Amino acid sequence: MRKCLSFVGTGELKPARYTLNGSLCDTTVIQKALAEFYHPDMITLFVTGKAKTNNLSTVITSLSEHPHTLIDIPDGRTESELWEIFDKISHAVGPDDEILLDITHAYRFMPFLAFLTALYIREVTGATLWGVVYGAYEAGEDFCDHTGQTRRISPISDLTSFITLVDWMMAVRSFVSFADARGMQAMVTASRIPGSISSPYPDTDPYETLTHLADSLRQFTAGIQLARPIEAANSGIEVMKHLANVRNKIHADFPALNPVLEKINEMPPFAQTRSSSPSWSTLESQLAIISYQVEKGLYLQAAELAREWMVSAVICHQGLFSSWLKETVRTDAEEALHALTIRKKRKNYKSSPMVRRLEQITGWEKIANTWQKISRVRNDLAHCGMREIRKDAKTLENNVLAIPGELENVYQELSKL
Template sequence: MTKLLSFVGTGQLYDTIYRLNGEEYHTAVVQEALCRYYKPDEVVLFVTREARSRNLPIIEAAIPSTPITIVDIPDGKCEDEIWDIFSIVTDSVHENDDIIFDITHGFRSLPFIALLSIAYLREIKPFSLSGVVYGAFEARETIHLESGKEISRAPVFDLTRFVSIFDWMAGVRSFLHHADAGVLEQMVNQISDEEFSQIQSRKGTKPLMDLLGPMSTYAASVRLSRPVEAMKTAYSIQERFEAATGAIKKHTPVLTPLLSKISEIEHFALPEPNILTDAVIQKQRDLIQVQLEMGLYQQAVTLGREWMVTVLLFAAGAGEEWLKKETRNEAENSLSGAEKVLSTQSKAQSLRNDKEKPRFLDWFCSHVSWKEMTGIWSRTSQMRNELAHCGMNPESLKVRQLQKKVDKFPDVLDKFYALMMGLPG
């Protein structure tokens, strides 16, 4: 059902020509102009006690052919009354309604409440918003009719695009704090579709569309713990962002400062992240930190354990092979083998069978800090297993205990790196 929601004011209604999207409507009642343009199935009028006695009869007489629902609201003179108005307005919107919200005569805080109501409703109810409109009588011009009579002509502003700011804010927040590009993808597709409907071309929004691919891939890479792809796509975003910024300024200029925050991920950008360098190691470490801040604990611990393997390979001079499955298996087996060495009474006995000995075990066990690093590796593996098995064990850690361990994980990683590289701790 299409509904026009409108506030009834108490001020004098002047004979006006309201102009909306090239159409003009001669009336003193803005609700009549809106009904003639949008043709709603129902008009919901919010009225205070004073508005009911003053202007409500005039409005009812102006739109006799449209069903009207009259809803009483308080004056909004205190906080409790404002909350009451908010509840009344939101309760007037039902699932699958198509809403046009008229705030022309919204007095005091009513326009603010209207916008908040829309933002709130979009989170809890499926409905569509066809317009947020404002009959700007104060922006009127005086014209002369053929009869010689002077009359005001006022624009009706469509403020719907301002409501989309909430969506853009949610999209940027979801991308930066939750590694989810879905909302931004929806918003970019929307403005691209609008451009196409107007000029049968997507040329202006193409730079934004070109940015979507790497943004979606980056977000998925963070969630799925794919650091190499995350760094590579962050570099692609960095390359394309300048062109996209031009499109942002053209189509959504007010959002430029907000959307520019996406460039924060350039910290993770590398053109060749498959070549192991200290920069790759540090950016992976920072990516683990981001995962933890996003609450992606299992992904962060899993990547952290793999990161330790990478640090070992880098320190052992096997960086050129760091992405080879066999090499990584050898490094992981060396760390796990060191656990066995620690658990035996004789190190010589545990290292006796050279054929079964992992490739990097001797090198690692000759490191001055090998015992401390082995303990870190062992505890990390235990935490990884604790997360992976989802508490399906009567002896599993409670959530609070596990959370404390996860919170300390960045310090554990930094300690492992410092020990491996011989840095002062």
Template sequence: MARNVLLSFLGLSDYKPCFYTYQGETSSYTRFVQTAIYELFKKDGEMDVVIFSTKEAEKNNWIDRVNEENQLVEGLKTTFHRIDPKANIKLVVIDSSQDERANWQLFDAILNEIQEGDCIYFDITHSFRTIPFVSLIVLNYARLVKKASIGKIMYGFFEKLGNPRKVDNIPVEKRLVPIIDVTNMAALLDWTNGVDQFIRTGDATVIQQFTSNEVKKIYTDPDPTIEERKQVSELRELANQLDMVGKLMQTARSLQIAEEIKKFREQLNKVRNIETDTVKPLIPLLDEMEKKYENFTEDPFQNLFAMADWCEKNQLIQPGLTLLQENVVTAICRLFRLDETNKDIRTDLHSAIRILLERIPEEDWQVKNPSFVADIVEKLKPYRDLLKPFNPITEYRNDINHAGTRTDARPPQKFYQQLSESIQKFKPFFEEVSNSSKNYNLK
């Protein structure tokens, strides 16, 4: 069963007692931020605790000891059991060295304490040297290999009270130390990973999953602000729109893609206009996302070409072949003002292109509407040379759609090569019909 677990590090310092606060709640008076976090966040559910400590810190702060004034100083273990006798606490001793070997040992030590599906509350208050860096890597790794999640990343801001030597002069009731929630820094890492995957592949799945999780957190928060809800709602809508465009590309829904990209840009601008500290670091990432569709314009003919080109750049070979061939037919429909969704018209246009390219005599035509086809063949004659790549792309599209079951099936590497070459060969066709449409529409 998934559990909540607090991971924390114990240092050597002679910690001063104080009250820790978080969102209006206050902990018991304590030397240890770990017990404060346990108290303040245990309401989220039962919480196990794992403390990482060097042997030196264990001696100084884990167990009870007698100080120089011959006074008993309570250690973290005793403090925990005093606050909650049933607390499940584990001490893991780590090496105090900071070389590469010790860092890998620390990586293993932390990872070994994370169970499948854990929700991790991570305290970085007393992390030192390379520990925060190694820990963040472990957390990210554990989310992948152990399906763990991050509940909170926290820092006890004791420095707010000033120099530790002066704390003794501060009245007890004024020793209030805030616990700072830095979880959004990990969220930025999630966004970075998601945007990186999107830029490389066009797949927005990671972004969508992350924003969906953030929505759940906000709406289960007992006291979310209106601004927080607005922010996460707009981010979720952006992720959904990205996912929609990606799925349209993957399934070659050519007549919807351009319109959904337009909606994506509109939603992107809404997110940019959210003035919060959380969204500001995302702005450069949003800019990179927008570049992904920079070749889509207001020109409906150039957009038809951009779809296939986008697929080629993102290794979507089968949709790319389909979009390239069908968008040639769609471009002809738009040029001559034909119904681009009419199945019979599109079938006749496929036939007309083949007749034109292979110079098939009229008596050998096998079409339902000879007069319509004859008219189209005549109108397409100026574009004959530009349409020459059409037949080869048809052959490759048929081959890939038959899943390699033909005796003359081509090897897989040939398809990407053919798509890439065909896109470059067809580029002049889309440019020409775009120019022709302006003249044609004036008549």
């Protein structure tokens, strides 16, 4: 159901000519104008005791042809009254409702409270926030209509773009906190850009430019979330390239996105270094990716990548840079690490050229310990705790948090050539 949530004011209802996109309505009651402009299925009136005494009868009379309902609310003088207002607004909305929020006569703090409540309702119940409007009586000029009545031209201001701003805030938070750019990509795809203005670049499409940036961001975070370090690094370079290309255009066309650009610009250095060519710097970049995954709570991905990182580190230590992705070479490196863990336990192990070179490292036992720890963490996570012997979630989390430091020590040992 399409509902208009509106507040009955306490002040004098003055004659106005409300305007919206070329339509006009002569009335003293904003709710009547909204009913004619937006055609909601129901108008829900929130009314305080004073508003009921002063203006309610006039408002109800003007809405005689429009479905409406009445909800009493307190003045909001105390915190408990504020929460009562929140509760009443919340209960006025169902999960399938589309809400038009009118804050024209919402007194003092009420617009702020109503807007936050509407956003809360949208996130919790699944209702749609159709729009936010304000009848700007004070913004117009007086004139005499054909009856000689003095009226004030009062444009209805559409504040709905601020909903988009809130959605961008949430999308940016997802990117910054959880390495998830899907929200930003969806906003750009839907052309939902807060505060957009006409482009001074007639030969370019700013939305297309933003699309390239958003798509590369999505590819970058997909690489992080799916533990694809090569793709993540390469996509990160594309992000920075598109960011450099569009910075001035976004500044001119979408000024509200400038803070977003700064957040993107804070991407870690590994996102700006191609890692398709194996080298010690490649391993260093991938170690930064693992740290980034741990920071963003991507524990399973970090553990999976950490295990593969150790295999790659051994391959680089052996000088087999060009063969680092070959299955046979990676299997040999895995077996060499396993051999070290067996030797540490003073048991018979299978030697090989790889093993013998690793044994020459002073800190080979530390490397074996780290391999064993990471393998156990990775296996425990991969099996989802469905084993008789398993770690609890808190212990696993602590073990994952320790991974970057453990790998840094391995890097220092193996890179000493």
